[in-house]
Amino acid sequence: MNNHIVTSYDAEFAELDRATAEMGGLAEKLLADAFAALSRRDPRLAASAAASDGDIDRLERQVQERAITMIARRQPVANDLRHIFSVLKVAGDLERIGDLAKNIAKRALALSGETHPKPLINGLGHMTELALRQLKDVLDAYANRDGAKALMVWHGDAGLDLLYNSVFREQLTYMMEDPRTIGLCTHLLFAAKNIERIGDHTTNIAENINYLVTGVVLSDPRPKNDDTTSLLLRHRPMDAA
Template structure:
């Protein structure tokens, strides 16, 4: 390979890495905006999230296409191949994070017709803060090839799962207390589930960072998970 070819190839990889960073920034923004829209019941902001999510979809397609062309054209060696596979996997996770933010945005538009009690929102907001932190940290870990930070993100997913489980029970209790809460609480349950899944995607990205850096998967099964789907619901009343 000539010097010229090598640097064109490197430029392609750098371009793709830049696209991932851009996608990561947009995904973070959409998650933050969707939660702000929910907490403030800001339907205009919610609608903007729904609209902007299309950009993430398009970026994911572009990154997938460009990655495959690089593989076909350059026949990369193992380490570069892992990096390019990483582009595709992370773009896929970020696209799904965008879908989840979009879904929260749609629910804000739905909930809007009623007045939401502040107390119902506190737990959702707290869950979202942690999920968003996880997303920021894992994107930092990716940008800096920081395997230790990726590992921390993966380990902290337990915290999100535990919070989600407790929030799930809390929302169900409000529904039992007053059937007029059922509609709102159901939307909030789905929003909370969406946020918990954003955390799962942060964990997936952590696994991709580990794979791109080390060439192997994490040594142990990831600690799991959302317990609400595994446990019977014991409710007062």
């Protein structure tokens, strides 16, 4: 990649990429474990998953400190500056993904004693799978500086939005049919929202990779399919009372 006259400068860049990859690996595992803990009602897995978010935060601080030191000492320009800023932003998004996944793990902990309807968990499982796939692709694209793959991820988020709409509707219907499930469903609703947000941070990373590779900021509005903000199911049994 870059070949600087000062080889330790290259080593510093390699170190930034290594820390980012490590953060990505932790974020992937945290999300997968958080959902596994939720579906299997496994409080131990939930607790260990939630605890691993600390490692992600620690790595983010490390990346920030390193980047700031590099800017101060090397006064990078052009490609190098873009590289450093992209790493900073990507690390920020990964840290947020970690937080959102940790939130699911905490909900899994709260729900570990409840029985939950299988269809609702299936929907969340499907969302998790899609989000993990997007996250894996974007991290692979980052490691290999693969702009085309990043663009694919960027377009792929629309699918996750559609799935979120469907899961959201399903959960609302469940709650209306059986108000006893409201407590449980509210947690699951937030979990679904968190996964949808993870998808958004994943597309942010994709945008950054595109910027890093091409130097051009993606200007088209991203295809969005999340219409839950304006969704209200009409059938309201409470009104009949």
